[in-house]
Amino acid sequence: MRVRISYSVEMDNVPQEVSELLKKRAEQLDAALNLLEDAAHSLDAKDPDLGICYNTIEKIRIKLAEVDATLADCHGILTGLLQAREQLENPPPQTPFDAVMDGLPDDPSV
Numbered sequence: 001m002r003v004r005i006s007y008s009v010e011m012d013n014v015p016q017e018v019s020e021l022l023k024k025r026a027e028q029l030d031a032a033l034n035l036l037e038d039a040a041h042s043l044d045a046k047d048p049d050l051g052i053c054y055n056t057i058e059k060i061r062i063k064l065a066e067v068d069a070t071l072a073d074c075h076g077i078l079t080g081l082l083q084a085r086e087q088l089e090n091p092p093p094q095t096p097f098d099a100v101m102d103g104l105p106d107d108p109s110v
Contacts, residue, residue, distance in 0.1 A: 024070075025071070029067050
């Protein structure tokens with residue numbers, strides 16, 4: 001069962017965090033590719049063991065699903081980062097209400 005975890009990092013560190021996630025999954029992708037090549041070669045044999053090949057393909061599919069889930073997570077993280085940077089660079093225009101609120105003291109007792 002997959003669960004979602006969250007933690008905070010400095011905005012400038014987000015690309016490095018995403019990079020680490022991608023590197024871990026890249027290793028799994030390499031392993032899946034090796035299994036895929038093994039499965040293809042095993043089917044070229046005169047009397048291939050279809051059961052082993054079937055199980056190998058299932059393992060590959062699971063690894064690819066895990067990689068895809070991480071890619072979706074990384075895509076979402078980078079989407080949020082891009083939106084946050086856009087808001088910092090181009091803040092929304094101030095409304096009249098915001099102008100009034102900005103003019104009030106922070107301490108309500110004043």
